[in-house]
Amino acid sequence: MMRGDYKKLEPTAKIFVTGSAGFIGYHLVKALLDYGCHVVGIDNMNDYYDVSLKETRLGLLTNHDRFRFFQKDLTDRQALEQIFQDEKPDIVVNLAAQAGVRYSIDFPDTYIQSNIVGFYNVLECCRHYPVRHLVYASSSSVYGSNKKIPFSTDDQTDRPVSLYAATKKSNELMAYCYSKLYGISVTGLRFFTVYGPMGRPDMAYFKFAEKILRGEPIQVYNNGDMKRDFTYVDDIVKGVINILPNVPLEKDGARYKVYNIGNNRPVKLADFIETLEHCLGKTAKKEFLPMQPGDVYQTYADIQDLVDDFEFRPDTPIEEGMRRFTDWFLSYR
Numbered sequence: 001m002m003r004g005d006y007k008k009l010e011p012t013a014k015i016f017v018t019g020s021a022g023f024i025g026y027h028l029v030k031a032l033l034d035y036g037c038h039v040v041g042i043d044n045m046n047d048y049y050d051v052s053l054k055e056t057r058l059g060l061l062t063n064h065d066r067f068r069f070f071q072k073d074l075t076d077r078q079a080l081e082q083i084f085q086d087e088k089p090d091i092v093v094n095l096a097a098q099a100g101v102r103y104s105i106d107f108p109d110t111y112i113q114s115n116i117v118g119f120y121n122v123l124e125c126c127r128h129y130p131v132r133h134l135v136y137a138s139s140s141s142v143y144g145s146n147k148k149i150p151f152s153t154d155d156q157t158d159r160p161v162s163l164y165a166a167t168k169k170s171n172e173l174m175a176y177c178y179s180k181l182y183g184i185s186v187t188g189l190r191f192f193t194v195y196g197p198m199g200r201p202d203m204a205y206f207k208f209a210e211k212i213l214r215g216e217p218i219q220v221y222n223n224g225d226m227k228r229d230f231t232y233v234d235d236i237v238k239g240v241i242n243i244l245p246n247v248p249l250e251k252d253g254a255r256y257k258v259y260n261i262g263n264n265r266p267v268k269l270a271d272f273i274e275t276l277e278h279c280l281g282k283t284a285k286k287e288f289l290p291m292q293p294g295d296v297y298q299t300y301a302d303i304q305d306l307v308d309d310f311e312f313r314p315d316t317p318i319e320e321g322m323r324r325f326t327d328w329f330l331s332y333r
């Protein structure tokens with residue numbers, strides 16, 4: 001695709017978003033409804049983190065007359081097929097997954113069920129009930145402990161350091177295969193540490209905010225010497241909406257592409273904690289710990305493809321995004 005020849009999403013499109021009660025899913029569904037689209041959502045409302053937060057997000061969407069929600073599990077193939085058959089979505093965005101790197105070390109089963117079996121069911125449904133475009137969430141964690149920065153989609157990604165990363169890489173391989181064999185147009189998106197209002201309570205920034213306010217020590221790994229390409233959720237949503245109507249060009253018999261979506265400005269963990277302290281108006285007590293299994297030293301997205309194909313780059317500075325998160329967080333508490 002050449003610069004400038006990308007399409008804009010038609011507001012009449014019907015989009016099926018899996019994981020719609022999740023953090024990114026909620027923000028995406030809300031933006032799509034505001035845009036005028038019809039949206040179908042599915043989520044199993046699992047209790048990996050506080051279900052009431054998922055219910056709160058969902059409650060802000062379900063009164064919309066262009067939104068239909070199904071509380072179902074991706075591993076329930078029959079239920080999923082029924083939704084595809086009845087709703088006939090134009091585009092599918094697969095965000096439902098068991099997220100979290102550390103949790104995958106102790107609880108691998110749910111990753112295989114949701115991320116592998118669940119994703120396979122989505123692919124099978126797209127094969128039997130064709131859609132214009134399948135867009136799915138991958139992750140920066142597929143880069144493992146790669147040293148070369150920034151991380152490019154041309155880099156090696158076959159050395160995952162967590163089962164979570166391995167399932168996300170598997171999704172990319174499965175999606176390529178389905179594109180090649182069954183002519184499905186598929187785009188994979190490697191998200192880089194997404195944060196923002198209504199965010200995930202299992203993520204470090206959320207836990208830090210909670211502990212700082214309670215006056216409890218926060219666990220700082222590798223002495224704060226780590227870097228993350230923190231990406232504000234609205235930038236992720238804008239990126240996804242740009243990509244939805246644009247199927248990849250055919251290459252070697254497959255319409256398949258993977259993009260990084262990251263802020264492209266990695267922030268040191270120590271600086272990030274300082275920003276959070278500033279936004280909360282309180283200093284953190286810190287407990288310094290060694291690097292944890294499954295953790296990577298840094299993430300840094302090369303987003304040149306995104307810029308070339310869509311003239312789009314995430315641009316929310318960490319100070320501004322963190323302020324919006326803490327404003328929400330303080331009222332939510």
Ligand SMILES: NC(=O)c1ccc[n+]([C@@H]2O[C@H](COP(=O)([O-])OP(=O)(O)OC[C@H]3O[C@@H](n4cnc5c(N)ncnc54)[C@H](O)[C@@H]3O)[C@@H](O)[C@H]2O)c1
Nearest residue numbers: 019022023024043044046073074096097114137191193194
């Ligand atoms: N937030 C990030 O920093 C980040 C970074 C990289 C990739 N991702 C990926 O982006 C996607 C969305 O992440 P998020 O941060 O919104 O996470 P989230 O956990 O808030 O959202 C995922 C949603 O999917 C639902 N779900 C999980 N398994 C399901 C199943 N089997 N059937 C139906 N619903 C199921 C969960 O209940 C949850 O509401 C995930 O695929 C995640 O792996 C997120």
